[in-house]
Amino acid sequence: MKCHCESGQAFSACCGKYLSGMAAPDATSLMKSRYTAYVLENERYLRETWHPDTRPERIEFEAGIKWLGLSVKRSGTIDSEQATVEFVARFRIRGKGQRLHEKSRFVRVDGRWLYLDGEIFD
Ligand SMILES: [Zn+2]
Numbered sequence: 001m002k003c004h005c006e007s008g009q010a011f012s013a014c015c016g017k018y019l020s021g022m023a024a025p026d027a028t029s030l031m032k033s034r035y036t037a038y039v040l041e042n043e044r045y046l047r048e049t050w051h052p053d054t055r056p057e058r059i060e061f062e063a064g065i066k067w068l069g070l071s072v073k074r075s076g077t078i079d080s081e082q083a084t085v086e087f088v089a090r091f092r093i094r095g096k097g098q099r100l101h102e103k104s105r106f107v108r109v110d111g112r113w114l115y116l117d118g119e120i121f122d
Contacts, residue, residue, distance in 0.1 A: 004039040005032035005070055019045050023113075027083035027106035028075045030113040035089055039067045051107060051114040066092045081108040 003014035010016075015036035024030035030049060037045040041061045050056070068090040076084045086103040104118040 004036040004067070007032065011036075023111060024049075026075075027104075027113050028072060028085050030106060030115070031072070031085040031087060031104060032070065034115060035067070035070045035087075038089075049112075049114055051109070051116045054115075054117050062093055064093060068092060068097070082106070083113075 001011045003009050003011045003016070005015050007014045015033040018024045018029065018033040019037060019040075019042060024033055034046060034049055036042075037049075038061070043059045043061075046059050047055055070090075071088045073086040073088060075086070078084065083106050084103055085106065087101075089100045089102075091098055091100070101121040102118040103121070105116040106113050107116050108114070
Protein backbone atom coordinates (compact mmCIF):
# COMPACT_ATOMS: atom_id res chain seq x y z
CA MET A 1 0.00 0.00 0.00
CA LYS A 2 1.38 3.40 -0.99
CA CYS A 3 1.50 5.99 1.75
CA HIS A 4 -1.33 8.54 1.91
CA CYS A 5 1.14 11.45 2.14
CA GLU A 6 2.11 10.98 -1.54
CA SER A 7 5.78 10.31 -0.81
CA GLY A 8 5.58 7.40 -3.25
CA GLN A 9 6.91 5.08 -0.55
CA ALA A 10 5.12 2.18 1.06
CA PHE A 11 2.97 3.12 4.06
CA SER A 12 4.99 0.84 6.35
CA ALA A 13 8.28 2.50 5.30
CA CYS A 14 6.84 6.02 5.55
CA CYS A 15 4.19 7.48 7.90
CA GLY A 16 3.32 4.01 9.18
CA LYS A 17 6.59 3.98 11.15
CA TYR A 18 5.68 7.18 12.97
CA LEU A 19 2.08 6.16 13.59
CA SER A 20 3.40 3.05 15.28
CA GLY A 21 5.70 4.97 17.61
CA MET A 22 8.99 5.96 15.96
CA ALA A 23 9.88 9.63 16.46
CA ALA A 24 9.62 11.65 13.25
CA PRO A 25 13.11 12.97 12.40
CA ASP A 26 11.96 16.42 11.30
CA ALA A 27 8.94 18.69 11.20
CA THR A 28 8.08 17.88 7.57
CA SER A 29 7.95 14.14 8.29
CA LEU A 30 5.75 14.81 11.30
CA MET A 31 3.45 17.05 9.26
CA LYS A 32 3.07 14.35 6.59
CA SER A 33 2.36 11.70 9.20
CA ARG A 34 -0.31 13.92 10.75
CA TYR A 35 -1.94 14.32 7.33
CA THR A 36 -1.91 10.51 7.07
CA ALA A 37 -3.43 10.31 10.56
CA TYR A 38 -6.28 12.59 9.40
CA VAL A 39 -6.86 10.27 6.43
CA LEU A 40 -6.98 7.30 8.79
CA GLU A 41 -8.89 9.24 11.49
CA ASN A 42 -6.26 8.27 14.03
CA GLU A 43 -7.22 10.60 16.88
CA ARG A 44 -4.74 9.08 19.33
CA TYR A 45 -1.77 9.93 17.08
CA LEU A 46 -3.03 13.42 16.34
CA ARG A 47 -3.36 14.14 20.05
CA GLU A 48 0.05 12.65 20.87
CA THR A 49 1.74 14.85 18.27
CA TRP A 50 -0.09 18.02 19.31
CA HIS A 51 1.64 20.36 21.76
CA PRO A 52 -0.06 20.17 25.19
CA ASP A 53 -0.52 23.97 25.22
CA THR A 54 -2.75 23.95 22.14
CA ARG A 55 -4.01 20.34 21.98
CA PRO A 56 -7.80 20.07 21.76
CA GLU A 57 -9.68 17.84 24.15
CA ARG A 58 -11.24 15.95 21.26
CA ILE A 59 -10.61 15.90 17.53
CA GLU A 60 -13.74 15.87 15.41
CA PHE A 61 -13.49 14.32 11.96
CA GLU A 62 -15.89 15.65 9.35
CA ALA A 63 -18.30 12.94 8.30
CA GLY A 64 -17.93 12.03 4.63
CA ILE A 65 -14.66 13.89 4.10
CA LYS A 66 -12.37 12.37 1.49
CA TRP A 67 -8.73 13.44 1.56
CA LEU A 68 -7.31 13.71 -1.95
CA GLY A 69 -3.68 14.64 -1.51
CA LEU A 70 -0.97 16.70 0.05
CA SER A 71 1.66 19.09 -1.32
CA VAL A 72 4.38 20.49 0.86
CA LYS A 73 5.16 24.00 -0.39
CA ARG A 74 8.11 24.87 1.78
CA SER A 75 9.65 24.12 5.10
CA GLY A 76 11.63 26.48 7.23
CA THR A 77 13.91 25.96 10.16
CA ILE A 78 13.78 28.59 12.89
CA ASP A 79 16.30 26.80 15.08
CA SER A 80 17.01 23.21 16.09
CA GLU A 81 13.80 23.07 18.15
CA GLN A 82 11.39 25.11 16.00
CA ALA A 83 10.31 24.80 12.39
CA THR A 84 7.50 25.71 10.01
CA VAL A 85 5.94 23.72 7.17
CA GLU A 86 3.66 25.27 4.59
CA PHE A 87 1.39 22.86 2.76
CA VAL A 88 -1.79 22.45 0.76
CA ALA A 89 -4.07 19.52 1.58
CA ARG A 90 -6.87 18.75 -0.85
CA PHE A 91 -10.14 17.11 0.12
CA ARG A 92 -13.70 16.66 -0.98
CA ILE A 93 -16.72 17.08 1.21
CA ARG A 94 -20.36 16.88 0.19
CA GLY A 95 -19.23 16.54 -3.42
CA LYS A 96 -17.22 19.75 -3.37
CA GLY A 97 -13.44 19.87 -3.79
CA GLN A 98 -11.65 22.12 -1.33
CA ARG A 99 -8.14 22.92 -0.20
CA LEU A 100 -6.56 23.75 3.10
CA HIS A 101 -3.49 25.98 2.75
CA GLU A 102 -1.71 26.26 6.06
CA LYS A 103 1.66 27.24 7.47
CA SER A 104 2.09 25.12 10.57
CA ARG A 105 4.48 25.70 13.43
CA PHE A 106 6.25 22.78 15.08
CA VAL A 107 8.40 22.58 18.18
CA ARG A 108 10.63 19.78 19.40
CA VAL A 109 10.13 18.70 22.98
CA ASP A 110 12.28 15.91 24.49
CA GLY A 111 13.40 14.86 21.00
CA ARG A 112 9.88 14.66 19.57
CA TRP A 113 8.45 17.10 17.05
CA LEU A 114 5.00 18.39 17.99
CA TYR A 115 2.44 20.49 16.12
CA LEU A 116 1.96 23.84 17.85
CA ASP A 117 -0.41 25.88 15.70
CA GLY A 118 -0.93 27.12 12.19
CA GLU A 119 -1.79 30.10 10.05
CA ILE A 120 -4.46 29.38 7.44
CA PHE A 121 -4.42 31.15 4.06
CA ASP A 122 -7.40 31.62 1.74
ZN1 LIG B 1 3.85 8.97 4.34
